[in-house]
Amino acid sequence: MTGAPTASGEGGSSGTDSPAVPIHLRPARASDLPVLVPLLLRLKRLNEEFDPLLRVRDDAEAQALEVLRASLDDPKSIVLAAEGVGPDKDKVVGLVHAVLRERPFYTPEVEGVIVDIYLLPLYRRHGVGEYLLKEISAQLKAKGAGVVIAEFPSQNEIASRFYAKRGFRAITGRHARSL
Amino acid sequence: MGIRQLTNSWNDSGKVLIKAPSVNGFGMAESVPAPVDRGREPRRRTRAPRSASEDETQTDELGRRAVELSRFYGGKIETVPKVPVRSLQDFALWYTPGVAEVSRAIHADPDLSFDLTGRWNTIAIVTDGSRVLGLGDMGPEGALPVMEGKALLFRWLGGVDAVPLPIRAASPAAIIETVERIAPAFGAINLEDIASPKCFGILEELQKRLPIPVWHDDQLGTAAATIAGLLNALQLTDRSVKEIRTVLLGAGAANIATARLLFALGHDPGRLTLVDSRGILHAERSDVDELSVRNPWKYRLALRTNGGGRTGDLAAALAGADVLLAASTPGPNTIRPAHVRAMARGPIVFALANPVPEIWPQVARDAGAAIVATGRSDFPNQVNNSLVFPAVFRGVLDARARSIPDEIVLAAARELARHAADRGLSEEHLLPTMQETEVFPHVAAAVADAAVRQGIAQRRLSHDEYLHRAETQMARSRQLVKALVGSHLIPPMPRAAPPTSRRRTR
Structure with a gap:
């Protein structure tokens, strides 16, 4: 599940090479994993704030490593590392994780699902969210996705507002209860 | 009419x-x-x-x-x-x-x-x-x-x-x-x-x-009294609010409001560091995303303050600081003499916890504090919302x-x-x-x-x-x-019962 890539989603980026955006995106590498895992855990712990059914497991760190490692090797997944610029060049400050899924009953036949977006708080705003969304959407489209889907906790109102402002709408819901 | x-x-x-x-x-x-x-x-x-x-x-x-x-x-x-x-x-x-x-x-x-x-x-x-x-x-x-x-x-x-x-x-x-x-x-x-x-x-x-x-x-009563005392402490020590480096110990109602008032007075947010039970509050602390949901006021301070990017505990925050405003855990050893000694020369220390200040005033003075205030009336400089x-x-x-x-x-x-x-x-x-x-x-x-x-x-x-x-x-x-x-419509206070005959009511 993704978080809101920006706190408010305000501002706008002109695209992948906008000089106003204080980050740089590149494909993640295996060597990034020690940095990416804590960032992914931060996102999962944030999700935990929204619902007790999203309580983070004790072995979440190991799971995060496994999931990201598998995605790096999977042609149907995309993992991007966000690096700072200027003094923060080479510092990984966020990640974007998306997967391609078949849609056997619907068209478009392939959907690109943004499952995780996380940026350290100081790197949010300034149009960064817009930039991340455009970039991952373009890459998912290049891999054959006809629709982009964002997953995030239903109670995350900031994420809801961010995506709604950019034309996203709820098409299916996941309703849960404990057993 | x-x-x-x-x-x-x-x-x-x-x-x-x-x-x-x-x-x-x-x-x-x-x-x-x-x-x-x-x-x-x-x-x-x-x-x-x-x-x-x-x-x-x-x-x-x-x-x-x-x-x-x-x-x-x-x-x-x-x-x-x-x-x-x-x-x-x-x-x-x-x-x-x-x-x-x-x-x-x-x-x-x-x-x-x-x-x-x-x-x-x-x-x-x-x-x-x-x-x-x-x-x-x-x-x-x-x-x-x-x-x-x-x-x-x-x-x-x-x-x-x-x-x-x-x-x-x-x-x-x-x-x-x-x-x-x-x-x-x-x-x-x-x-x-x-x-x-x-x-x-x-x-x-x-x-x-x-x-x-x-x-x-x-929030506001304590913050206003704190600011009043601080303004005079700055004057006495020939400091300007625009230049001081300040540490707030405790992230409760009073200190969150005090930070906002300090900024309104021209205090540089980057020169203010907030310390709570988990140490220095900063933008990359592991709980900062949780704060964005649970305590957005503290979250915003995490993003805005601590310009030097300090991390660690109170001691790390206080090194070279001019002012310490503590509204945290009752002391007397919440703040230690070594903390005060690490501050800038002639620092200002407000230890406002009650009933026992975070550090005894005399101990803070002995450690070099130029001015000490507490929340208590039996010491000089009571910072009192009343x-x-x-x-x-x-x-x-x-x-x-x-x-x-x-x-x-x-x-x-x-x-x-x-x-x-x-x-x-x-x-x-x-x-x-x-x-x-x-x-x-x-x-x-x-x-x-x-x-x-x-x-x-x-x-x-x-x-x-x-x-x-x-x-x-x-x-x-x-x-x-x-x-x-x-007129005795309000009757005089009865004498206190002797301790031995008193009944504990709770």
């Missing part, structure tokens, strides 16, 4: 003097704690710290006595009339049928409720009892004696009729809704002892929704202000600071003491002036007129109590 002309004085309007003190006047019958908030201890100018066991003994003794007296007097306040009742015939004026015309007039113009009833001088002290003193969640009933005490202070020091209103409210939304519903009866609202961080959202929302002033004393809230409410009620923006809070702080400075600043005289009651009308007038400048005063008077009204109303309160005590 219109209705407004019929009421010759807004001081006299309304019929019921709500919640007049029913206890003895302070110090009139026997020695009791000085009239300060939070049950602070009697004023004794001494630097020698008492031992912990002496503190405990004194606190126990005061507690036992408070229970005895609460039982004897049946609480601390009561409602008494403020109009003559010569015979039952007078109720044709004060009640039906005469009052119907008053009711019709207010129905036609609700603003007349400030002229024709006691609303102009009546506030509610609202709490859910979720953070009472240092006791924690005491529930609304448990909060009632504290709110009664607060009402007594409002009356005695500010001449304000204050109604204690502990409410059973399960959520911030319930508190907000309740206060919104009761607001038509009050000229202002004082929120009290509501836990952090929900207190921030409740205050913000009520300030947006209500056309009357809303104040949360745990210096602030009675006068602020007097001022906003007299100006019939629509709100209490930060500019008004700062005006109160500046006036407090000025008053102390006029009497000569020293390392042991940063702030007026509670005995300097003449400061209250001056702060009230400064608050009312600020409301006029902010364009939120619905009763615009000159400074001297505001000052005169405040002096009159405050003096009247004390005269009233003295008269009731002198």
Whole structure:
């Protein structure tokens, strides 16, 4: 599940090479994993704030490593590392994780699902969210996705507002209860 | 003659003097704690710290006595009339049928409720009892004696009729809704002892929704007194608020508000570091995303402060700092001498935890602190919210202000600071003491002036007129109590029972 890539989603980026955006995106590498895992855990712990059914497991760190490692090797997944610029060049400050899924009953036949977006708080705003969304959407489209889907906790109102402002709408819901 | 002309004085309007003190006047019958908030201890100018066991003994003794007296007097306040009742015939004026015309007039113009009833001088002290003193969640009933005490202070020091209103409210939304519903009866609202961080959202929302002033004393009262003391401490040590590096220890209601006021005074956010139980608050701390959901006020400070990117504990934060404002865990070893020694030369240390400051004043001085303030009356430089809230409410009620923006809070702080400075600043005289009651009308007038400048005063008077009204109303309160005590309508305090025969009531 993704978080809101920006706190408010305000501002706008002109695209992948906008000089106003204080980050740089590149494909993640295996060597990034020690940095990416804590960032992914931060996102999962944030999700935990929204619902007790999203309580983070004790072995979440190991799971995060496994999931990201598998995605790096999977042609149907995309993992991007966000690096700072200027003094923060080479510092990984966020990640974007998306997967391609078949849609056997619907068209478009392939959907690109943004499952995780996380940026350290100081790197949010300034149009960064817009930039991340455009970039991952373009890459998912290049891999054959006809629709982009964002997953995030239903109670995350900031994420809801961010995506709604950019034309996203709820098409299916996941309703849960404990057993 | 219109209705407004019929009421010759807004001081006299309304019929019921709500919640007049029913206890003895302070110090009139026997020695009791000085009239300060939070049950602070009697004023004794001494630097020698008492031992912990002496503190405990004194606190126990005061507690036992408070229970005895609460039982004897049946609480601390009561409602008494403020109009003559010569015979039952007078109720044709004060009640039906005469009052119907008053009711019709207010129905036609609700603003007349400030002229024709006691609303102009009546506030509610609202709490859910979720953070009472240092006791924690005491529930609304448990909060009632504290709110009664607060009402007594409002009356005695500010001449304000204050109604204690502990409410059973399960959520911030319930508190907000309740206060919104009761607001038509009050000229202002004082929120009290509501836990952090929900207190921030409740205050913000009520300030947006209500056309009357809303104040949360745990945030604004303490912050204003802190700022007042700090302004004079900076002057004494030849520092500017725009250049200092400040550490706030504790991230509760008072320090979050203090940070905001410091920024309003021009303090560089990057030169302020906040430290809580998890160490230095910074933008990459592991709990910062949780804060964005649970405590957005603290989250915003995490992003905005600590420009040097410091991480670690209090010691790391304090290295080279000019000012330490601690409102955290009672000491005396929360702050250690080594912490003070690590600060810049001649640092300013405010150790405001009660009942025991984070560091004893003399220990801080021995470690190099140029100026030390605490929350206690038995040390010099007591930072006391009771210096602030009675006068602020007097001022906003007299100006019939629509709100209490930060500019008004700062005006109160500046006036407090000025008053102390006029009497000569020293390392042991940063702030007026509670005995300097003449400061209250001056702060009230400064608050009312600020409301006029902010364009939120619905009763615009000159400074001297505001000052005169405040002096009159405050003096009247004390005269009233003295008269009731002198006539024995408020009975003298009974002698304390000998310790051996006392019954522990809780």
